[in-house]
Amino acid sequence: MSKGKRFIITALLSISALLLALTSCSESDNNPILSLPSELTDSDGKLFDNKSLEGKPLVINFFASWCDPCKREISEIEKIHNRSYKPELASKYLDELNVTFVGINSGETDINRAKDLINQTGASYVILYGDDGTLLQDVGAVGLPFTMFVNSDGEIVGTHLTAMSSDDVYARLDEYFKHDQC
Template structure:
């Protein structure tokens, strides 16, 4: 066997070993993510994990919020609508979560996908007595969309309503959970702790 052939064989073996090691480390990273299920739904992990894009959200109380500025702490990013029955159940849970972690490094955001005006969303939020949860608006579907919205891509996909995306402290979108979740459960606490470490 010539020297060039040996180099090609050794190079091919090294490439294969590195690819195997990379996929094993990716699998072990996924294995570390605590399981979180709720009702009929479970946390779906994104593979590969994606970086949180620079997005500016409109706050219900006025002004904007830059998601990229929140890196360094985990983010629970929930998408909801006033017509969604499960959202009426989950939003108070998220409000309690936001209240309980107010002094900790965790951001809990709820983005309304209602196409109605700010006042209508505000009345809905007041009716549910949500006081600790950061409420944002996405009336034009620039942040999240379901299916094809005229060719304008949005960074988050709505596979159901409500749906929550979980973002690690390092700014990676770990996965999503469709449906209303029990955010007071020990499984939720384990998942949030994981997000804070990664």
């Protein structure tokens, strides 16, 4: 291949890569849509009405009582939810953008242990029970804690494996839910 052809091919590939990078900030039609199973229950054992979450940006955190990093992350999420850590940022996301935090106990054989964990951490956001691990597997998670960020259209716009601090959660909220990302 001549130097001229190589140059043209390289230039075209570079332009294509640049265009791809520039359009990556735009909304994607290829994000998977989240569908929560209807069998999930609340702390009273009542079936949870998934419709109450429709149209809201969600932070969904999968956890188990035996997972030590999960315990730390639940506490970090609660600091944001109860507005005790950086309250001005918490208000921005919770009040202005209507972000809702949801914890889903996954793969737990003894739900009472999970409920004890929630009581110990003082988590006051939506906590759901009843995932035998299938939902966690369906969303592609390979471990716990696992967190998904879902936009108001129900699209999964981001995921994170391993525990996050409150600052890590805020950084992801900025990345996934900020209106002026680009």
